[in-house]
Amino acid sequence: MSYYKHTKQDNLKLIDSKMPVFSRRELGKLGEDVATFHLFRKNYVILNRNILTPFGEIDILCIEDGFFVFVEVRCVFGNFLSDPLESITEKKKRHILNNCLYYIQNQKIEEEKVRIDVVSAKFSKTLKLEHIEIIKNAFCI
């Protein structure tokens, strides 16, 4: 219910500034694209994106510094008070871990060094990138 109201408000504001309306999923995809480019610039070798597992989806898989890195992308739009990192709840954390463990077992890379990073991105209301940050080794079991 509140989501609907939110988009309606957003719609109104966006209509005011004469910009096209974006859905939540499209905004997410935009965030992932920006994050991928940022990782590429930071010398991460990108292997794959949007890997589907029975438990969900892995955003980006890459290699850096001898580690397999699973990257989760979180972003916020237009709200300067909230932190994208706080949007990772316990439940979400468990899902991410399950995804990665499934992938490791499936692809048989148990012998490799593995890490999970988080990219947090903040965008303004006009979809301009304000701040982007990579947290290395964010999760520890």
Add this chain to the structure above:
Amino acid sequence: MIAKINSAGMLGIQAYPITVEVDISSGLPCFSIVGLPDTSIKESKDRIKAAIKNSGYKFPAGKITVNLAPADLKKEGAGLDLPIAVGILCAMGIVEQEKLNNFIFFGELSLNGKVNAIKGALSLALDLKHLNKILILPKASAKESAVVDVHVIGATNLKEIVDYLSCKLEMERIKIDSNQLLQENCEYTIDFVDVKGQQHVKRGLEIAASGAHNVILIGPPGSGKSMLAKRVTTILSSPTLQEALEITKIHSVCGLTNTKKYIIGTRPFRNPHHTISDSALVGGGSSPTPGEITLAHNGVLFLDELPEFKRNVLEVLRQPMEDGQVTIARVANTITFPAKFMLIAAMNPCPCGFLTDSKTECHCSPMQIQRYLSKISGPLLDRIDIHLEVPRLNYEKLNQKRNGETSETIRARVKKAREIQKERYKNDNILFNAHLESKNIEKYCTLNENAQKLLKLAILELGISARAYDKILKVSRTIADLEGKETIEEEHISEAINYRNLDRNIWV
């Protein structure tokens, strides 16, 4: 690569060696500690992570497994932070394994990498001396261990230790002259001369101190029983180095030493409140910690308001008083603590407290007095050799200037008497007259004719029991020693009979 670090753990007051093994392997980052750690060791993961990062090293991303061997003993305390951190750095390759084999590490880490003080440093030095390794301890606790002849190094922070191990930094062994330290630390702040009058009681306490007899002080409130009891430690002989180390070891395990005094050279005085529970008095808990009687080892235990103590608490005292040690058995292990102490008990003669007072009238009925006095069970009274009555001082005595004997003069006499006993009992297992058993009493307590006649008269006329007979002989043996006489004479017997007030039921 597996890193192996030597460390230690505490069981009661004994230290035992622990091996800390650290393995870093590939996989999702994880940090687990196995080997029955307790809650404070489980919490140390965060401390170690922060300490390593803040010391300038990278915390490894990988599966870190820490094993605390032997794996079936419960590990407690926060002293394993330092060895685990050093183990992680070794497994990462920052420190070499060969260099670590000669050291034992023990210490708590703070978040910025500093090493914090720990409890029980002296036990570590005493019990791990046979391993011939160098001890690395926090600087605040290291001086305590250096009193024993062990190579100890005091560290301030983690980076300093790593630099020392990679030979980039020199750290000196701490050297302490134990005998000189003992001399400096045996000052008492109180003195026997503080108590005015009460010559009779002082004489009785002097006898008790010479022969290690247990005492009970009976008197109205405010007559100076607690004050006198506190000062008994000043007339006992100064502890030897061996005794001082035992006292310091027990206090160090309980966290009662301070960093300025590395050794405790004064005899301990413990004064538990009468609401104490039996496991707090004797020692206990699911992982046994020393109780009041162990803290009073080689010192004095003062039980004020003896009838107010719970019945079961007094009952558990009987066995340790006889054996000089207390054994606490739990599901996981059985631990024995030393408990050789001198007992001083104090009580009022009746519920209102003024039965023996000449000025104030007592308002208790004979039934009440009987019930009050019988709260102290027979077996406990059995262990108490000397009964002293402490009267209230009148105005003249209170107003006079302090002119009694100082503790030093009394201590010299006590020391002489103790030396006679030490010489006499050197082939037996006992130390003092109070520990004499029936067969030895016959051997060592020789009475002259008059003394024998007096004793016979006392038994027949005064109704002294067999229990009291042994005690009178022991106390008169001590009185004779104080005068340097070999045979016991009638003055000694009569004075000893005087100290059996409670047996003669003079009030009821």
